Amino acid sequence: MSRAAPTGDDLVRVLATLANPHRLRVVAALVRERNYVSRLARELGISRALLQVHLRKLETAGLVSAHLELSEDGKAMKFYEVNQFVFTLTPESIAVAAQTLAVPDLVERDGEEGSRS
Amino acid sequence: MSRAAPTGDDLVRVLATLANPHRLRVVAALVRERNYVSRLARELGISRALLQVHLRKLETAGLVSAHLELSEDGKAMKFYEVNQFVFTLTPESIAVAAQTLAVPDLVERDGEEGSRS
């Protein structure tokens, strides 16, 4: 699926999410096969708690998705798989995205405006 | 210029660099026109010290380049401009990049080989 230009903030979120070795490996592993967290943690050699954090970030960024499944023997397992996505980074695409960045909220001034004598 | 598949670590560096609103704005501004740091800082409304840090990161990642120039009136000015680049992010390209990630250095054990699996 191709993709309309993301907003600047979405772009930042996606890039920040992908800018991590663990998460790259997670994506790579899920490209090979969908998997559930405990097994994935074992395969990647990291703790389950840590993997969960990374998976949550990937999911929040919309790069992977999860759904609960009951295995034959009745255990609840959370399977993850990668979503299809394409992001193209060029100076120009970045310039476009930068236009839709949230404005940095300057410090809230407390009512007082320069009207003092 | 197109670009061969980056190593996983290079990719991480580039993504981490781009995953920041300030730096996106810097790139966007430099796409419009090359600029020197003091003026760029004024235009972006951020401090010079802060801008320098971000510029250094961008340069380290190879996304911009700088060169000193002497203005007519003899002042040394450091001009920055964007480099051309294209990065395409897909699950597959990430899977490829992930193969070339530096191995997480487990604690160095002396001589003893531990390749049990």
Added chain:
DNA sequence: TGCACATGCCAACAAAAGTTAGCAGGTGCT
């Protein structure tokens, strides 16, 4: 000389991200 402009650097702090360890719950099997 003093002001305006350019550069560089660094120490110190604030904020965000990464990581670990431990707790809770659930199922099925012997």
Added chain:
DNA sequence: AGCACCTGCTAACTTTTGTTGGCATGTGCA
């Protein structure tokens, strides 16, 4: 009951990143 799996959560800590402020250098010009 006890064990081996599965899930979820959170508090606390370490590491990294972001940000500010100050001080250093240099130039040209009124």
